[in-house]
Amino acid sequence: MAVTNLQHVGLEVPDIDRALSFYTDAGLERLERGNNGIVRCAGRDQDQVVLVEGPRRKLHHVSFGTTEAGLDDIAKRLRRAGHKLLDAPNETPEPGIWVRDSDGVLVNVKIAEAAPSRGGPEALGNPPDWLVNVPGHYYRQGLRAAPEKDQPAQPRRLGHVLQFTTHIDRKIDFYTRMLGMKLADRVGDFIAFMYLEGGSDHHVVALAKSDAPGLHHASFEMGNIDEIGLNSARMLDKGNRHCWGFGRHVIGSNFFTYFRDPWDGLIEFFSDIDYIPAGYDWQARDWPLDDALYCWGPKMPDDFVTNFEVVN
Numbered sequence: 001m002a003v004t005n006l007q008h009v010g011l012e013v014p015d016i017d018r019a020l021s022f023y024t025d026a027g028l029e030r031l032e033r034g035n036n037g038i039v040r041c042a043g044r045d046q047d048q049v050v051l052v053e054g055p056r057r058k059l060h061h062v063s064f065g066t067t068e069a070g071l072d073d074i075a076k077r078l079r080r081a082g083h084k085l086l087d088a089p090n091e092t093p094e095p096g097i098w099v100r101d102s103d104g105v106l107v108n109v110k111i112a113e114a115a116p117s118r119g120g121p122e123a124l125g126n127p128p129d130w131l132v133n134v135p136g137h138y139y140r141q142g143l144r145a146a147p148e149k150d151q152p153a154q155p156r157r158l159g160h161v162l163q164f165t166t167h168i169d170r171k172i173d174f175y176t177r178m179l180g181m182k183l184a185d186r187v188g189d190f191i192a193f194m195y196l197e198g199g200s201d202h203h204v205v206a207l208a209k210s211d212a213p214g215l216h217h218a219s220f221e222m223g224n225i226d227e228i229g230l231n232s233a234r235m236l237d238k239g240n241r242h243c244w245g246f247g248r249h250v251i252g253s254n255f256f257t258y259f260r261d262p263w264d265g266l267i268e269f270f271s272d273i274d275y276i277p278a279g280y281d282w283q284a285r286d287w288p289l290d291d292a293l294y295c296w297g298p299k300m301p302d303d304f305v306t307n308f309e310v311v312n
């Protein structure tokens with residue numbers, strides 16, 4: 001048995017208020033719990049980013065949900081493989097298993113389901129279907145498509161986290177053998193993508209090679225490309241730094257755009273990612289680097305894969 005969902009990412013930041021203000025700009029909702037800042041998606045009862053005060057911005061932990069039986073199984077596998085099960089850190093006293101992965105990054109697995117996220121455009125008061133007119137097939141007839149400028153366009157859920165790792169294969173081994181995830185695709189020893197065996201987005205955890213562990217980006221699902229556009233326009237209006245996009249990834253196929261946080265970390269907004277159902281015979285590919293990252297969009301910035309947790 002395996003992890004069944006991504007719960008949240010824990011992030012150390014030097015200024016929790018500043019981080020909360022950034023995530024509020026990004027359309028997320030803030031709350032405070034003890035000394036931590038908490039970020040959630042509107043209408044969704046699940047922490048998505050847990051902010052802990054620290055000297056610099058740094059990945060603190062990644063948290064997954066599973067069933068009671070899943071938790072037992074995972075604990076047994078970890079013990080058998082010689083991993084030490086730890087007490088919850090004082091600053092994030094969450095229940096469940098705490099363990100350090102192959103990079104020494106804290107991983108939490110607890111008994112939890114994914115909270116339902118708001119559905120399609122109807123969740124925001126729009127027509128239920130994302131109707132698109134294409135040559136010869138005018139699926140949207142007699143209806144205007146352009147959204148109102150001020151209509152809500154907030155992230156629906158945390159979809160995936162991309163972590164820097166010092167060793168791709170060791171980290172894949174931890175996530176697949178210990179947590180039961182599956183490899184979706186990879187680019188040699190540089191990048192890898194993993195999904196949940198019970199069915200999930202093409203990637204829930206992704207990895208990029210670096211000199212040190214870290215969080216490259218946390219990625220939030222939007223209802224559609226209009227919501228990506230509206231949310232991006234609002235972030236720009238508030239003075240946030242756009243990094244890359246709008247474009248379409250090759251691996252995972254998602255539409256994307258990325259913004260920098262105050263410490264050069266990244267947040268991604270995506271829509272229309274590939275989905276791998278439970279039991280599906282998905283064929284993982286090893287992609288050549290040149291074809292792997294995006295099929296169209298602006299040129300990728302040179303510092304897109306810089307690990308600012310090391311540089312800063």
Ligand SMILES: [Fe+2]
Pocket residue numbers: 160162217219268
């Ligand atoms: Fe992503």
